[in-house]
Structures are given as structure tokens and as C-alpha cells.
Amino acid sequence: MVLSALSSANKSRQLARRIYYSFVPVNYRQVMVLGDILPCFEGDEDTAQDGFAVFDKDRNGDCSLEEIELTCLEVS
Numbered sequence: 516m517v518l519s520a521l522s523s524a525n526k527s528r529q530l531a532r533r534i535y536y537s538f539v540p541v542n543y544r545q546v547m548v549l550g551d552i553l554p555c556f557e558g559d560e561d562t563a564q565d566g567f568a569v570f571d572k573d574r575n576g577d578c579s580l581e582e583i584e585l586t587c588l589e590v591s
Contacts, residue, residue: 531584546577
């Protein structure tokens with residue numbers, strides 16, 4: 516399903532939005548942080564940090580929707 520979503524720029528942007536809005540609390544903040552995805556890694560912080568680093572292009576400790584979109588577009 517993910518590979519299919521990365522098959523075009525438009526689908527890649529849609530995937531990025533789905534990732535972002537799945538983890539960022541609505542109306543709480545406008546970036547994704549490591550703590551948002553950590554539960555998906557069953558507390559394995561090292562692996563979660565590695566996964567998070569893929570999206571955190573500017574290495575400032577948070578991921579904006581734009582950073583996630585950029586990553587998905589690069590992969591596609």
C-alpha cells in the first residue's frame with residue numbers, strides 16, 4: 516500500500532499528510548515530535564529516533580508537514 520502511495524507526486528503528498536495527521540494532535544501543535552511516534556516502536560527509542568531522523572530534514576527535533584512531504588517525494 517505504501518509503495519503504491521509513493522508511485523506519484525500527488526499520492527506521495529497524500530501519504531505525507533496521512534502520516535502527519537495520524538501523529539500530530541489536532542489543534543495542539545503544528546509539528547510532529549519523537550514522542551508522537553515512540554509508541555509505534557514499542558518503546559525502542561533508538562529505532563524510533565532512526566525512523567524520526569528520516570523525516571527531520573533540518574535536525575531541529577521536530578517534523579513539519581513540509582518536511583514529511585519532502586521525504587515522501589524524495590522516496591518516490
